[in-house]
Amino acid sequence: MDDASKSTPPEGSTAASAAAAGAILTIDLGAIRENYRRLTTRLNGVRCAGVVKADGYGLGAGHVAAALMKEGCDSFFVALLGEGVALRNVLGPGASVFVLNGIPPGAERDAVAADLSAVINSPEQLAAWRTAARGAGRRLPAAVQVDSGMSRLGMASGDVERIGADPRAFEGIDIRLVMSHLACADEPDNPANERQRLAFERMRLMLPAAPATLANSSGIFLGQSFHYDLARPGAALYGINPTPSEPNPMLPVVGLQAKVVQTRLLEAGAGVGYGHTFHAAAPMTAATISLGYADGWHRRAASAAWFGGVRLPFLGRVSMDSIILDISALPPGTLKEGDLVDMLGPSQSVDDAAGHAGTIGYEILTSLGPRFHRRYVDG
Template sequence: MNDAPTRSLPNDDVTAVSKAAAGAVLTIDLGAIRENYRRLKAKLGSVRCAGVLKADGYGLGAAQVASALMREGCDIFFVALLAEGIALRKTVGAGPDIYVLNGLPPGSEPEALAAGLCTVINSGVQLKAWRAAARGAGRRLPAAIQVDSGMSRLGMAPAEVEAVTKDFGALDGIDVKYVMSHLACADEPRHPANEQQRMEFERLRAMLPAAPASLANSSGIFLGPSYHYDLARPGAALYGINPTPGAANPMLSVLRLEAKVAQTRSVEKGAGVGYGHAYHAEGPLSLATISFGYADGWLRRSASAAWFEGVRLPFLGRVSMDSIVLDISALQPGKLREGDLVELLGPSQSVDDAAGHAGTIGYEILAGLGARFHRRYVNA
């Protein structure tokens, strides 16, 4: 474990958007994220466990999540982009290792060096550039080498790996910390691609210098020890997304999203609601409009509901950019008033539930959460 300082957060971390000014409140439970990390560590035993903080910690705040994970002993992080790595380094200090999953854009190597980042080498072009950077720096530079074991997304193709074995100087100046790959179907335990990828990973890494290996993502951790290797790289599971679809979620929920009521009204039978009059009242209704919409990351194609004191309040009509209309007829008149908060994500509806309504995955829901919320970090 490193001895870099972690940023102390109060239980109510006031963001740039005040609670009074915001149309919605996003509460992130850092204690739940820490517990999820502990659960994953228990599953892994002695295997190291990193934290994936790409897309600003899956939309929940990379700086705050990193601080929480460091308190649990996490000292290795993965981001997607160089810009994310530079920003994270300013938060976590010099101690933790930070790997850039997508590798470095051409010509950006000096920025990565200045920030003390480790690149993930995905191609022969990236390998050549990092080797040149090491030569210019006059020292060996750390990196992970990613091989494409069958996802056809990122990683050195088999032919490129084979070329490395024939070039004795290919890895000059490069300190290979990990050989890694990524599973395409880990959330489907019986999918034959999982074992096919594991076997291809074994074949490809055998061509490279001996180094610790990393293959398992969140769902990969639950495929069993043969997928764990030396380092696991969970992301979604840390943030409460179910890594075992079809089974009970072994992770804790980490967030609550609530939107403010902007206005209430009553309408008569036949009244059109929202753009295109996509809904017409089938009888007298009580409605509430909330200050929340697709600009806040709630997908326009979503068909779902909000909750107030455990009562389901269906959406009516289309999701607008800044507002959604709710049917509040199930509540007693006057029960819900302007300024009250209704729950969109939380105990009544998980991220995975909301994703199911939208025909997408929890990752997209989290990554799309907007910047207009008042954000509260609790149990720091």
């Protein structure tokens, strides 16, 4: 089966857009589905949600969520109200969509209209959602988040204790989940993980009985005691390694190819790129590709591209719209204008690229810019 027969182009995509773009981002929805299956197998019967915030980590929340629904996923998490409204418009009724940052003050009616589930992070958010339920004349779905030790979002222990003792605190609210978030799950030996689990246990017992969720992608690999009733993977679905100290148990999801704009012969001593941070020690061949920091490739990231399995190191600094490659390892004339070189794929994973940039795979994916032609396959 060729790529065209497997592809599901994004809305508004045409063949011309691939020709006009400087780089092509291929997103394998089949790999996302397989990663979901691998995680659900590890969860051994515990329900598994899908975190699709930041537009599905930059890969298209609607496409990702639709693919996950084919695997039986019926609960999704976004960060912002606007993301939730957009996702509901794509998915239609049925699936649960939780807004992790909570509903902004005054926007509760919009959340109710889109049938979104508020993640309640404070007594103020709880009171506002309770008022919204009275206005709607029905019980409204919500998750209650407690701060078990990350100090980012969620109710502090004292707030949980006070609210838990108030029999009217949750009037009109359908508590679908009690949740918290792990700060150090990617470090399995970090004692903070168990401290957070115990704090979560203590605080959830102060609240009305409801299903519990604590594990993120890496938390799934901490063991059954962290699984509770629902897991909330994000990064692992997109191929980022949830176990950084071990081989990646997930399939890669993205491939990125950049087009060659020009090739040239550099004379000995030639300065390359802004600041002339590289000078040719001897005559060499170079190629300029149509990809740069405006596309999310970090300016000071020391890295390389690949062509036919041959590594082509970067020369000098990354520019806004271009990168210069050393192509001396290729036979003369091998690489031509319009050819594609591999930036992300079998030779360089998202985690590899993150290591070169001194960052994490999350930032690489969510930085990938809008100028790419996005090609969806389900192979």
